[in-house]
Amino acid sequence: MMRHGPQAGATAGIVLLHGRGGSAADILSLMDHAALPQIAAIAPEAPGNSWWPTSFLAPSAQMEPYVTRALAQVDQAIATLQSEGIPRSHIWLSGFSQGACLAAEAFARNGSGLAGLLAFSGGLIGTADAPGTPSEALYGHTPKRFDYAGKREGRVWLSVHERDPHIPLARLRETANSFIALGAMVETRIHPGAGHGLMQDDLAALRQFLNRS
Numbered sequence: 001m002m003r004h005g006p007q008a009g010a011t012a013g014i015v016l017l018h019g020r021g022g023s024a025a026d027i028l029s030l031m032d033h034a035a036l037p038q039i040a041a042i043a044p045e046a047p048g049n050s051w052w053p054t055s056f057l058a059p060s061a062q063m064e065p066y067v068t069r070a071l072a073q074v075d076q077a078i079a080t081l082q083s084e085g086i087p088r089s090h091i092w093l094s095g096f097s098q099g100a101c102l103a104a105e106a107f108a109r110n111g112s113g114l115a116g117l118l119a120f121s122g123g124l125i126g127t128a129d130a131p132g133t134p135s136e137a138l139y140g141h142t143p144k145r146f147d148y149a150g151k152r153e154g155r156v157w158l159s160v161h162e163r164d165p166h167i168p169l170a171r172l173r174e175t176a177n178s179f180i181a182l183g184a185m186v187e188t189r190i191h192p193g194a195g196h197g198l199m200q201d202d203l204a205a206l207r208q209f210l211n212r213s
Helices: 024-034 060-083 098-110 169-181 200-211
Strands: 002-004 012-017 039-043 091-096 116-120 155-163 185-194
Touching: 002 024, 012 024, 012 060, 012 098, 024 039, 024 200, 039 060, 060 091, 060 098, 091 098, 091 200, 098 116, 098 169, 116 200, 155 169, 155 200, 169 185, 185 200
Parallel strands: 012 039, 012 091, 091 116, 116 155, 155 185
Antiparallel strands: 002 039
C-alpha cells in the first residue's frame, strides 16, 4: 500500500484503486495532477497488478473470491485513514477501470458513512447472478443482481466512454440507478466516441469533490 499527502492534519482522505496492469504508484500520480496537498491518499496494490483475471461482467462464482479479497484491502485502506484522524465522512473511494469497478462495489457494499465515490470507466460488479440470458448490451454476459442494503448518502461521479470496450453503457446505467436507489447524489458523464481512459472532466471532478471535503 502506497500513500501520497500528509499523514497528519489532512482535511480529507481518498482510497485510490488502480486498473488492470496498473500499480499503486500509477493511480497515486493523479494526486500530483489534482494539486490537492491537503488530501491524504492511499493506494493498495493488487497481487500481480490485477484485482481479478476476468471481465468484471463474468459470473459471480468466478468473481467472488477475488472481490472478497480486494474488498478487504479497501477496508484496510479506509481504516488506515481513519486511524490518522480523518472522519469516515471525509473519506472518498475512487479508481480507474478495474479499480473503478472495485471502488464502486466497495462503496455499494461497505460504504455507509463515506463521503462518496468517483468511478472512472467502471461499474458495479453485482451481488449475484440474476435470471436472464447473455445480452449484447452486456457484451455477451448475463445479468447481475444489485442487492445492497442501507443508505449511501454521499456524492457519486460515474464516467465512461460511449463505446468503451470494457464497460457497457447498460452497466453504467444500472450502477447509477443502484446508487440513486441507495440515496446517493449521482452524476454521470458519458464521454463521446470510443475509448477507455481518464478525461479532463474526470480530473476536474476529482478536484472539485475533494475540495469540498
